Amino acid sequence: MRAVRFERFGPPEVLGVGSVPEPHAGPGEVRIAVRTAGVSPVDLALRAGDSPSRDGLALPHVPGVDAAGVIDEVGPGVTGFTVGDAVFGAVDVARLGGASARFAVLAFWAAKPDAWSWEEAGAAATGVETATRALDLLGLTGEQDTTLLIDGASGGVGSIAVQLAAARGARVLATGRPASHAFLTSLGATPVAYGPGLAERVHALGIPRIDRALDVAGKGSLDELVALTGSPDSVVTLADFTGPGRGVRLSLGRYGGQPDGCHGLAFAAEQAVRGRFRVPVQAVFPADRAAEAHAAVATGPRRGKTVLDLTTLASGA
Numbered sequence: 001m002r003a004v005r006f007e008r009f010g011p012p013e014v015l016g017v018g019s020v021p022e023p024h025a026g027p028g029e030v031r032i033a034v035r036t037a038g039v040s041p042v043d044l045a046l047r048a049g050d051s052p053s054r055d056g057l058a059l060p061h062v063p064g065v066d067a068a069g070v071i072d073e074v075g076p077g078v079t080g081f082t083v084g085d086a087v088f089g090a091v092d093v094a095r096l097g098g099a100s101a102r103f104a105v106l107a108f109w110a111a112k113p114d115a116w117s118w119e120e121a122g123a124a125a126t127g128v129e130t131a132t133r134a135l136d137l138l139g140l141t142g143e144q145d146t147t148l149l150i151d152g153a154s155g156g157v158g159s160i161a162v163q164l165a166a167a168r169g170a171r172v173l174a175t176g177r178p179a180s181h182a183f184l185t186s187l188g189a190t191p192v193a194y195g196p197g198l199a200e201r202v203h204a205l206g207i208p209r210i211d212r213a214l215d216v217a218g219k220g221s222l223d224e225l226v227a228l229t230g231s232p233d234s235v236v237t238l239a240d241f242t243g244p245g246r247g248v249r250l251s252l253g254r255y256g257g258q259p260d261g262c263h264g265l266a267f268a269a270e271q272a273v274r275g276r277f278r279v280p281v282q283a284v285f286p287a288d289r290a291a292e293a294h295a296a297v298a299t300g301p302r303r304g305k306t307v308l309d310l311t312t313l314a315s316g317a
């Protein structure tokens, strides 16, 4: 089958469209004819050869963990879904990719809501799963009057975490570069600039207290987040591996192995139907311009996800 793939590690230009073997759905999996696939930071790191998982990667490698499309194979043990269903989801984390192809095998998925375009659906899964897991770990249940600070809020995970936290009743402060503040406001957050001096800027907003903080960016803000909340127990990081050494919990996903592999996807889709949740898509590139998509994600600014349109792979164009 045709796929976006790279045969050697390197800059975005190593990406191209070529042939790879077709995957098939195993137990508990579905295969989809892919319409769209999100581009994530992990895809960039794997392509560049910067990821610790580099040694486990067989080349050529097909990047991409998130995808949306129409089911064309149902693996043993799967119930409630059938060939022809429109779904969005993610590949098994152990595969490290495979989404940006004519066909992809999903390890967890949910029905695509009609309210979402294919581009939004292809961008959603990892952001929703990651944000849901982090908000659960922070104990954000929606029952209390909570103020949450999200550092690194304008990207793929952060823009989803802002909305899901607001849906749980939290007041959300969200960091971003000043040019992204209107975007953060449109998601329902109070924006504040990221970088050193964050605590002073938050105090200057006159906000009496920060109850919880989520570090999405992993850019060295943990000391300030702990100072703002008053305790490392009130902070979770998704990307700063020094966190546990400071008593801050690091949330890492192994979504394929979780008992509830579809964690949060159905909830997000339900919120979308009610008009309360959207998947911000910054840009869409066709498969043969995947290198441009990776370059755009690397440079920022991020305002949601960058997505590949893979429908041209079916026509052979």
Ligand SMILES: NC(=O)c1ccc[n+]([C@@H]2O[C@H](COP(=O)([O-])OP(=O)(O)OC[C@H]3O[C@@H](n4cnc5c(N)ncnc54)[C@H](OP(=O)(O)O)[C@@H]3O)[C@@H](O)[C@H]2O)c1
Pocket (backbone or CB within 6 Å): 040, 041, 042, 126, 130, 151, 152, 153, 154, 155, 156, 157, 158, 175, 176, 177, 180, 194, 195, 216, 217, 218, 219, 237, 238, 239, 251, 252, 253, 300, 301, 302, 303, 304
């Ligand atoms: N633990 C997990 O399970 C898990 C799952 C998924 C992703 N991740 C990791 O989480 C991180 C974020 O993922 P993502 O998909 O949201 O990435 P992304 O789309 O690239 O977004 C990164 C965000 O960080 C912001 N940022 C850049 N420099 C910053 C700074 N100094 N301080 C605060 N924010 C800053 C960016 O803003 P500008 O673009 O405006 O600069 C952008 O909004 C990545 O490291 C990713 O690998 C972890």
